[in-house]
Amino acid sequence: MSAMDQMLSNMTASGNGIVNSQLFSITMIIFLILFLVGLFYAIFKMYEQKKPPVESIVLIAVLTALATVGRIILMSIPAVNLASFIIIMVGVVFGKEEGFIVGALTAFVSGLFMGMGYWVLFQMLAWGLMGASAGFLASRFDNVGFRIVFGLLWGFLYGWITDISAIFYSGTALEITPIIALYLNGVSYDLTHGVTNAVLLVVLYDWFKKMFTRAKVKYLSGNQSESESISLSD
Amino acid sequence: MELTSIHPAVYLLYYFIMVLFAFIFSDPYFVVTFLVLILVLISLQGISSELKNIMKLFIPLSILIMILNPLLNRTGAHKIYLWSNFFITYEAIAYGILMSLALLIVILVFSSYNRSVNYQEMLYIFSKKLPIISMIIVMALRFIPLINSRAIEVQKLNNLKVNGIDFDDEESDETDGSVDSKKLDVDEFNSNINTDYNSKFVDKLKSNKRIAAIIKEAKTLGKIMGITVSWSLEESMFTAKSMKARGYNATERTSYLSYKFGNADYALIMLIAITVGIIIVGLLKGVGMINIYPSIDFSFSNLPFNIYYLAFIVFLLPLIYLEIKERVLWRN
């Protein structure tokens, strides 16, 4: 107890020594917000500039809605987060850009349902990065072990990224207390989230990959009529 | 508010400044004033269920901050010894409380924002810059209840027990076990849901009754999810066609909504500009902020009756004024 005690008091003491200016933290906050808003704007604009076909737009809207439903349906058990699984799968099958957009928009749209706040920005970042990283590492996903690690890891990463918002509560940017408080508050949440991801990625990966691939091929292959059969077996 | 319309961009500016103020001010008089006025505003606007949800998440967090801060943070001039040489500081307690209050204020400000600006107004601001993304958001909002109702139907179907329905309760309950043991496990043949990773570890896991139950639950959930997802993806192909048929992408989009700057907007902007100007001058002079570490420099006798405090109050009043005025108008 006393060793731990000492360590913590050392840490906080050095932390306090550095900053005592509230202006500094306010500038940080403004910069952080501007940076995030700029980042999202840039990525969204990049997507828009490609002049995506209607099918791609609808697809992203549906996937976003599915992920949001996956989150809202289980709002009573907040840690069991089906949205993350869907976002990861979108990244794997449709690519990093789509992964990022679906992730970010899922956070935004659930924000519209569950209440907007500054935390939505960080959820957008976390989920966006989750989808994008799944897109980057898509080729590795056929390995079960990798999927488990990826899912677990993102349970925690999601928690940590959204907890950056802790900076908002502290008058001084490097104050450690709120951060520790947040992490303690969130450890069980993050763990459940990670385990859910991992389990779903193990159990449902193949099915969802097939399903999304079918949708991808069918959407982007153009105007084939529904009355005509197109066999798209993998 | 029905009887006054304020441009969404003005709202956005106003609330953004409010959030910043919530972070900046640390003088207890200012903080408490802020809290009281925002509470008044929220109670006038009506307390939403979202707010209750968010509060549920944040109350434990703020309690945690209040407890943890003094335990972890030992700086501060005024020490309070709890036993032998274990102490907490008066500053750390004060800081924890102020921090929690700031957090509460921010949440309340956002909650009030959600009441003032509906999503259509918010999207209106985006749609000029990001027409496709805001279209996606509108579509997602339309799909969510649809997908939700589909999920409910799929889930209902899952309740159907094809075999071995509970029969006439009085005379049933015999030899059910023997039938069960012979029965093939459907999931074993389910190529969609993978649970047959052969390893001792997995077998061990499966032999645990509770884990087996969780796995079963997860499978059911997975199946419901899978059917809902593939069904929705399939149906949305028609949505794309219907959009094309109605000329989406034919030319640059316009909007049926238009928000014009009105007198109320100009008045509000003027008010914001003046009060914020005064407040900033005050902030530069140090009014509204206190130093907590290393030694708290606040005393309750320093009453903040000055022009800056007044400007701060005026800054927070306009929405409250409009809400009250609206009530009066309705009553007549």
Add this chain to the structure above:
Amino acid sequence: MALIEFKDFSFSYLNSDGSESQTKSLDSINLEIDYGDFVLLCGPSGCGKTTLLTNLKKELMPAGRRSGEIKFNGTRIQDLDDLSSACDIGYLFQNPDSQIVTDTVIQEIAFPLENIGLPTEEIRNRISEIVAFFGINDILHKNVNELSGGQKQLVNLCSLLVLRPEVLLLDEPMSQLDPIASYEFLSIVRRLNEEFSITVIMSEHKADSIFPFIDKAVFLKEGKIEFVDNAHNICSEVIDDEIFENYLPVVTKIYNSLSVKHPSLIKLNTPLSIREGRRCLNTIHDDLIKISDGADNFDNSSSTNLHHTSKKYHSEEKSGILDKISFSRNKDALIRMNGIYFAYEKENLILKNVDFDLNDGDFVSLIGGNGVGKSTFLQLLVGILKPIKGKVKYKKGVRLAYVHQNPMIHFSKDNVREEFLESIIESNLLNVNAVDFSKESYEKLLKLSNEEFIESDILNSLKFDNIKFKFKELIEFFGISDLIDKHPYDCSGGEQQKIVIVKALLQNADVLVLDEPTKGLDPISSKALAEILNSLRDNGLTILMTSHDLDFVANNCKRCLMLFDRDIQIDDDPKVIFAENNFYTTFVNRMVKDYVPEIVTLDDLKSKWDLD
């Protein structure tokens, strides 16, 4: 010059591998459609109706090879510019839900106007105009998911009309609507056609209420136009056609049969509506009285019989109340509902104190207006909803199969074969028949070719409790052997319906519960379904279904429940119910009510009047 001109137009789809399909989906179509025409497009599923309609809309043109040309206002469809194609030609799809893009009604109506870049002022003008015309002010700001199916389809139509189209292409727009909503929708389309001279091309299966006011009917078969003419002429042209005879209004069918015996009728115009039909009957009033009286005894006895049954029904009702107290109802009932109460939300009861017995061998249909709780009743019966009060009891060992309104909901596999295997494994049949089944044999079955799979020993050694078919015979009876390797989603609606019923049967069910199986079926498929259900019933299966198709019910079911005001209002033979009803009855009955009030089906009428 005609508005739309097809000149020798042919079309074939591309296969998935990019090669051209051998069969032509449309074959040398020559057709002219004039300004203000109302054209009805008929034909069995897969005959090319949708292909024809989508080829008229530049944005929806399917990929494939086309020859010949289609001209709209003298311009080739492909050469229309984006804006005029979007505005001038409106296209409405079947499913009201899937074509809605935004979440509120006003946004949805504004959507196409925003697309074509109109200024805000103009958009609002046009919306206000359409809202006034349709009188939808009260739903304007509603969320679309609060609307009924009929309202949704109406909003979809509004969303086309704000663009001020010259042509409306309607692809089975009423197939997902209930009869009342269909009627409302149709009367609006008719008004648009008559009062604004908007050209309408509509494909639809149930033509009874459309025939009276169309200018032209086009009957398609296998991509070719078989018949095209105005409504009166086409009725006499297709009398002997095996397929298209089914598409005619009942009135016309009766007239056609009668005119063989009564040549005086031939001189008259073919009647298309009940009103015209009754006038025709009037001209041979005396003859009809005679033949109706000719079997004088029969008529009397049957009409007294009718009164008798209705009396019997009333007395049964009374004893039914007693039954509720004494619990002495049929002991052999498969399923028994006792005093069921149900509500989705408090204070809004859907069912109140409902009692019902489903007996072995019943073929029961459940009818009633929209929203009286028919689907809810079925879901309570099969146990996927739990009653708030009351109990549903099942006979020991009874197995249920439930088919949802939307067959899509039952599919989770990549092909029909796996869907079937899933049902078989679930059914426990493999155990009962002592078949040695393992993962390997499952894998093997998946690898077999189409024919080998249907012939496979494992599956054909299974014996079902209620039907005498073997697996192979079952597949062939339903005529779905070609679908085994298709993705279920790629099958047409009728095919999906059949696959789901087969899935249900493979589960070795005793009771088959179907929710709206006739929805959206063309007359041929509907007939086929009736045959299938009847022969399953003869095999010993018990069937319970809901339907809006009163003719289907009258022709096939032996028992009919009418739900009304939270309870079962009538429980009797459908023929008795419809003979008693005046408004809620079959077209046949409405037509001949004056002469033979007890007749509700065409077959009965034919035997009664000795026709054909």
